[in-house]
Amino acid sequence: MEPSRDDFVIAIRSAFLKKGTKQRFSLLALLFFSILLIVLSKFNFTAINYLKLGINEVVFRTSFIVSLPEKYISYSFYAIEEHIDLYKDYNLKKEELKKIKSEKYNVNFLEAENKRLKKVLEDISSSSEEIIAKVIIDKQSPFLRSIIINKGSKNEIKKGMAVLSDSYLVGKVIEVNFMTSRVLLLSDLNSKIPVTIEPGGIQSILSGNGVSDGVIQYTKGKMPINGEGVVYTSGTGGLLKSGIPIGKIKHNENKNNVDFFVDFSQLRFVRILSYSEEKN
Amino acid sequence: MSEFQKRNIINNLLRLGPLLILFISVLNEIDLNYIKFFSFNFTFILIFYWSVRRTESLGYGYIFLAGLINDVVTGFPIGISSFNYLLICGFAAYLRTITLSPNLVKDWFFFLFTILVVNSASYSILNIFFSVDLNYYNLFVNIFFTFMFYIIFANLFLMYQRKFFKESND
Numbered sequence: 115m116e117p118s119r120d121d122f123v124i125a126i127r128s129a130f131l132k133k134g135t136k137q138r139f140s141l142l143a144l145l146f147f148s149i150l151l152i153v154l155s156k157f158n159f160t161a162i163n164y165l166k167l168g169i170n171e172v173v174f175r176t177s178f179i180v181s182l183p184e185k186y187i188s189y190s191f192y193a194i195e196e197h198i199d200l201y202k203d204y205n206l207k208k209e210e211l212k213k214i215k216s217e218k219y220n221v222n223f224l225e226a227e228n229k230r231l232k233k234v235l236e237d238i239s240s241s242s243e244e245i246i247a248k249v250i251i252d253k254q255s256p257f258l259r260s261i262i263i264n265k266g267s268k269n270e271i272k273k274g275m276a277v278l279s280d281s282y283l284v285g286k287v288i289e290v291n292f293m294t295s296r297v298l299l300l301s302d303l304n305s306k307i308p309v310t311i312e313p314g315g316i317q318s319i320l321s322g323n324g325v326s327d328g329v330i331q332y333t334k335g336k337m338p339i340n341g342e343g344v345v346y347t348s349g350t351g352g353l354l355k356s357g358i359p360i361g362k363i364k365h366n367e368n369k370n371n372v373d374f375f376v377d378f379s380q381l382r383f384v385r386i387l388s389y390s391e392e393k394n
Numbered sequence: 395m396s397e398f399q400k401r402n403i404i405n406n407l408l409r410l411g412p413l414l415i416l417f418i419s420v421l422n423e424i425d426l427n428y429i430k431f432f433s434f435n436f437t438f439i440l441i442f443y444w445s446v447r448r449t450e451s452l453g454y455g456y457i458f459l460a461g462l463i464n465d466v467v468t469g470f471p472i473g474i475s476s477f478n479y480l481l482i483c484g485f486a487a488y489l490r491t492i493t494l495s496p497n498l499v500k501d502w503f504f505f506l507f508t509i510l511v512v513n514s515a516s517y518s519i520l521n522i523f524f525s526v527d528l529n530y531y532n533l534f535v536n537i538f539f540t541f542m543f544y545i546i547f548a549n550l551f552l553m554y555q556r557k558f559f560k561e562s563n564d
Contacts, residue, residue: 145477152523180418
């Protein structure tokens with residue numbers, strides 16, 4: 115016998131309206147409540163923001179504790195991997211050190227010269243205050259590449275502050291709670307950072323590809339990037355100072371992807387910086 | 395504590411297994427949903443299976459709460475995951491209502507239809523209302539592997555159900 119339209123309606127009504135055994139809430143009521151939450155969060159309703167802040171504080175700490183066993187396994191795995199690659203790595207580092215030593219004197223000279231010239235030009239340079247934070251959650255999703263750090267408004271963290279690992283940029287603060295904050299990583303599709311590509315001083319916007327790389331966007335025509343271009347912050351917009359290293363250009367078929375200097379899945383501690391302008 | 399009491403506590407914990415796994419999977423940092431090559435949504439599988447086969451194991455209230463926690467941990471706008479999870483419960487409840495003789499393979503194909511609808515709804519909301527950029531290749535991979543892994547996890551859950559709930563409606 116073919117099921118009629120009435121049967122379909124009865125089945126839907128029974129599925130959504132009838133409370134099952136041991137169910138305290140009706141499915142339809144909860145669905146409507148979820149939709150209400152979505153709508154209110156879309157319009158940044160104050161009560162929803164407070165609810166989110168409250169849940170954030172509890173959930174981030176709980177999530178950190180629940181994730182401890184897996185974190186331990188993951189770190190052990192990387193430690194073993196590092197041990198295996200130790201000899202190969204040692205030789206590479208030795209080569210690099212030799213190169214860096216030879217470049218160091220040149221850099222010192224250029225730095226001093228740069229400072230002198232800035233003074234002559236009465237240019238504005240940036241100064242910063244540094245806060246060290248621990249990464250407590252790095253649950254990555256294809257839709258949001260972000261990490262949670264254990265410093266919040268209590269520690270004077272503000273939205274838009276730059277987040278660095280060593281001296282490399284990894285992202286910026288997008289959400290601040292009382293004791294925790296969320297950092298949007300550069301690899302996120304929604305992250306847009308004004309950058310300069312050297313050599314050549316090409317100005318562009320860096321976006322994430324949602325996985326682990328960055329993508330150079332909005333450049334006019336074909337970019338004359340030769341070989342290994344290095345990407346730095348341009349300082350446009352005033353949030354970040356110019357010259358923070360980000361990554362290296364890696365040429366793909368049609369795109370210029372950026373290979374970040376930092377492996378975002380291995381972040382444990384980060385530096386949070388705010389830049390303020392200072393006259394020489 | 396007597397042996398009987400100990401066994402009772404362990405039995406109760408095992409009966410709460412699906413609920414505990416649900417909360418661990420949303421609170422956990424290492425998420426099967428975001429593995430590089432074969433990401434799949436374990437929470438969808440868990441909620442669909444237990445809502446079809448043993449609805450009293452996961453209360454709607456708890457599922458709603460798990461959704462809120464997932465939103466906070468992954469950084470989604472609040473309410474999105476709860477909406478997805480409850481929509482899955484709705485589809486599961488519909489399947490339960492129209493099914494006289496449960497069958498894993500039929501459930502499996504209905505699950506594919508469910509995740510297609512739920513993901514479409516959720517990604518439309520994210521894209522249209524919250525202007526979140528999406529990588530459609532990742533979404534496709536996620537849906538495909540969630541569908542493929544359903545049958546494996548459904549069999550594991552069925553074994554669990556037989557062992558600890560001493561029942562099976564298959």
